[in-house]
Amino acid sequence: MQVSWGPQHPASGHLRFILDVDGDSVLNLEPDVGYTHRGIEKLTENRTYLQNIPVVERINSYCDATNTVLGYIEVVEELLECEVPERARFIRVIMAEMNRIASHLYWLCLMSISVGFETMLMWTMNERELFLDLFEMITGARITYSALRPGGVRYDIPHGFEEVATKYLNHFERRLKDYYKMIFENSTFRLRTIGVGSISSSDAIKLGLVGPCLRASGVATDVRKDEPYEVYQNFDFNIPVEKAGDAYARSLIRFHEMEESVSIIRQALRSIPEGPIRKRVPLVVPKGEAYSRVEAARGELGYYLVANGTDKPYRLKVSTPSFRNMAALPYITRNVTIADIPAIYMSLDLIPLDIDR
Amino acid sequence: MEWKRSFGLLTSILSFFASLALIFLNFIGPLLFSLQFYELIIKVAVFPGLMYISIFAILIIWFERKFLARVHLRIGPLHVGPMMGILQPIADFLKLMGKEIIVPDKAHKIVYNLAPIAVVAVSCSSIAFMPFGWVAPGKNWVIYETPYNLLIILILFTLHPLIIIAAGWGSNNKYSFIGAMRAAFQLLAYEVPMVFCIAGVAMMAGSLDLVRIVESQSKIWFGVVEPLGLIVFFISMMAELIRRPFDIPVAEQEIVFGYPTEYSGVQFMCFMMAEYVNLCVASLLLAGLFLGGWLGPAFLPPIIWFIIKSLIVCLFVIMGRATWPRLRMDQLLRVGWSLLIPLAILQIVIVLLLLLIFPTFPMWLGFRG
Numbered sequence: 191m192q193v194s195w196g197p198q199h200p201a202s203g204h205l206r207f208i209l210d211v212d213g214d215s216v217l218n219l220e221p222d223v224g225y226t227h228r229g230i231e232k233l234t235e236n237r238t239y240l241q242n243i244p245v246v247e248r249i250n251s252y253c254d255a256t257n258t259v260l261g262y263i264e265v266v267e268e269l270l271e272c273e274v275p276e277r278a279r280f281i282r283v284i285m286a287e288m289n290r291i292a293s294h295l296y297w298l299c300l301m302s303i304s305v306g307f308e309t310m311l312m313w314t315m316n317e318r319e320l321f322l323d324l325f326e327m328i329t330g331a332r333i334t335y336s337a338l339r340p341g342g343v344r345y346d347i348p349h350g351f352e353e354v355a356t357k358y359l360n361h362f363e364r365r366l367k368d369y370y371k372m373i374f375e376n377s378t379f380r381l382r383t384i385g386v387g388s389i390s391s392s393d394a395i396k397l398g399l400v401g402p403c404l405r406a407s408g409v410a411t412d413v414r415k416d417e418p419y420e421v422y423q424n425f426d427f428n429i430p431v432e433k434a435g436d437a438y439a440r441s442l443i444r445f446h447e448m449e450e451s452v453s454i455i456r457q458a459l460r461s462i463p464e465g466p467i468r469k470r471v472p473l474v475v476p477k478g479e480a481y482s483r484v485e486a487a488r489g490e491l492g493y494y495l496v497a498n499g500t501d502k503p504y505r506l507k508v509s510t511p512s513f514r515n516m517a518a519l520p521y522i523t524r525n526v527t528i529a530d531i532p533a534i535y536m537s538l539d540l541i542p543l544d545i546d547r
Numbered sequence: 548m549e550w551k552r553s554f555g556l557l558t559s560i561l562s563f564f565a566s567l568a569l570i571f572l573n574f575i576g577p578l579l580f581s582l583q584f585y586e587l588i589i590k591v592a593v594f595p596g597l598m599y600i601s602i603f604a605i606l607i608i609w610f611e612r613k614f615l616a617r618v619h620l621r622i623g624p625l626h627v628g629p630m631m632g633i634l635q636p637i638a639d640f641l642k643l644m645g646k647e648i649i650v651p652d653k654a655h656k657i658v659y660n661l662a663p664i665a666v667v668a669v670s671c672s673s674i675a676f677m678p679f680g681w682v683a684p685g686k687n688w689v690i691y692e693t694p695y696n697l698l699i700i701l702i703l704f705t706l707h708p709l710i711i712i713a714a715g716w717g718s719n720n721k722y723s724f725i726g727a728m729r730a731a732f733q734l735l736a737y738e739v740p741m742v743f744c745i746a747g748v749a750m751m752a753g754s755l756d757l758v759r760i761v762e763s764q765s766k767i768w769f770g771v772v773e774p775l776g777l778i779v780f781f782i783s784m785m786a787e788l789i790r791r792p793f794d795i796p797v798a799e800q801e802i803v804f805g806y807p808t809e810y811s812g813v814q815f816m817c818f819m820m821a822e823y824v825n826l827c828v829a830s831l832l833l834a835g836l837f838l839g840g841w842l843g844p845a846f847l848p849p850i851i852w853f854i855i856k857s858l859i860v861c862l863f864v865i866m867g868r869a870t871w872p873r874l875r876m877d878q879l880l881r882v883g884w885s886l887l888i889p890l891a892i893l894q895i896v897i898v899l900l901l902l903l904i905f906p907t908f909p910m911w912l913g914f915r916g
Contacts, residue, residue, distance in 0.1 A: 199803060201800035214725065306799070306800060307872040308619065313619070527875060
C-alpha cells in the first residue's frame, strides 16, 4: 500500500513522503520536496547585495536567521576584502549562538511532539521566548532580524543587555537540567529513540551528512573549530560527539550544543571589546568567485558566490544543511514502523524551507 | 338503513377507543402511578444515566485541559463561563454540533454512519450495569440489577474496539484503516491481563457480582491485598481507554488521527463522548474492584465516596498524558505479553496459594461473609 505522508499532515511540515508500507512497516520512503520552493537563488540575482540580506534570511527564517545571513555576509566580505571591527564580530557571535539555542529549542519542541510528548513542546517554547526577548532588545525584531551587514552589524548591544542576558542564561541553565530529567531520562523517550534510525560513521560520511547528525555518528567535525570564522578561535568550547548515531544520540548532541552555546555567549559577553560596530564598505563587489561556510544550527551551511563587478550577484548557490541531511532519510527509514517515521524525520531536524530554498 | 350503518361505524370506533383505554388502564396506567417507573426514569435520565455521564465528560474534559495547562506552564481555557473557563467544553460541543457532517464519497455509507451511534450506545449502556452502592437496606442504586454485571461490562468494553475497526474500515481512508488495525492489535495486548486481574479479585471474593466484590472489602481493600493486580489492571485500563502512553490508534503525528480522521461534527463528538464515558466506567470499575467501591467513612453517602474514588483514578489516568511520550505498537505488545500477563498470572498464583494454605484466610479478612 502506498501512503502519501504529507504535505497536509500534523507532523510532516511542508514536506511530502511517499511511503510504501506493508501493514505497519515501511518498505521504502521517497521524499517529495518543493512545496515551499521560493526561488531564492534566482531572486538574489535581481537585487543588490544589501537588498539580498532579507531575501537570504528567508531561507531559514523562523529557526536560524542569524546563522543563515552570517554565511552570506561572510562570502560577500571575502570578495570585498574589508576590515570588520572586532566589536561587530563579537556581536555576530553572540547573535549566532543565541540563534543556535533558539533553533535547537524549536527542534526539541518538534522532536518531543513527534513522539507524542506535549509537555516538552510547551516548555521549550517557553524558554525560546527568553532568547527572542534578547533578540528584541538588540534588534527590535523577534524572528527575522536582518541585523548583519557587510562590514559590521546594524545594531549595537544596548545598555543593560549583559545583566538581562546573564539573568536569562542562569535561568536557562537551570531549565536545561530539568529538560534532561524530563526527556532524556524519560524511559519511554529512550525506548522510542535508542536504536532508531542508526547511521554508522562511514555511512554518515558517504551520505554527506553535516552538523549534529554527523557528530552523532562519531565524526568530530565542526566548522567553528576546523576553520574558525569570526572570533570563534577566542573561545573555549567543546564539540559534543556521540558514537551511536541513532535518534537519541542526535538529540543528545543538540542538547549538549545548547550548553556549549551558553558558555560561548557568557565568554563573549565577558570579553567584548569597545569600539565601532560598522565600517563603510563599497556597494559594488569586485569581480571574482568565493565560497564560505559557517556552522548553522543544522550543520554546515555553504554559500558560493560569483560576482561580475556590479552591485548584484551573478550567481549565488546555497548548500543548505537540511537538504544534505535529507539524503540519509530514505536510507535509514527502510524496514521501520510508521511510528518511527516522525521520530527519525524530526531527529534529522529537517526544515522544508531550508530544503527547498 | 343509513343511520344503522353509521351507528355500527360509531360503535366500532368507540369500542376501539374503549379497548385502548382498557389496555392503558390495565398495563401502562399502573406503571405511571408506580414509584418504580419514575425511579427508572430518574436512573436512566439523571443518575447514573445520561445526565451524570454528560456532566462527568464535560467536567473531566475541562479538568484535563486545565491540569495539562498547569503542567505545560500555560493557563488553559479562561474566558467561557463564570469561572476559569469551565463552560469551554460545552462551547466546543456546540461548535461541533453546528458543523457539517461530511461523508466521504468512497466510504461505506451504512458502516460509516452507524459506527458513531454504535460506539456511543455501547459505551453508555455499560453504565446501566454499574452498581452505585446502597441507598436503602437491601436496595442497590443500579439501572439494571444482575449478578453478572462485571462480565457484561467487560463484554461491552471488548465490543468497543470492534466498532472502532468498523469505523476505520468504513471510512475508506488509509490512515483510518491503519488506526483501526492498531486498535485491533492493542486489544490483544491489554485484554488478557485485564481479565486475569479481575479473575484474581473474583477468586478472593468468591463472586463475579460487583456488589459482592465491593462488600467483601469492608475490612481491607483488594488493592492492598493484591497490589500487582491493581498495577496491571491500571496499565491495561490505560491501554483500553487509548490514553497517552498507549494512544497508538489515534497517534496524531503518525497517522493524522487514526480511526476518527474522516469524521466531523456530531459524529466526531460521538467518538469523543464514548471515550470519556469509557473513562468514567473504567475508573468506577477500578475503584469498585480494588479501592473498596462505595465503602467509606459514614459522614458522606456511599455514592459520593464511589464518585470521589473514581475521580482520583481519573486524575492518575490524565497524568499519563503529561509525563510520557507515546509507545510504539511492538513495544506495547511486548509489554503486554512479556510483562503484564506474567505479573497477572503471578498474582493469581499467589491468591491460589494463599487460599490453599490458609483456607480460612478470606473469612478472617472479611472477604466472605
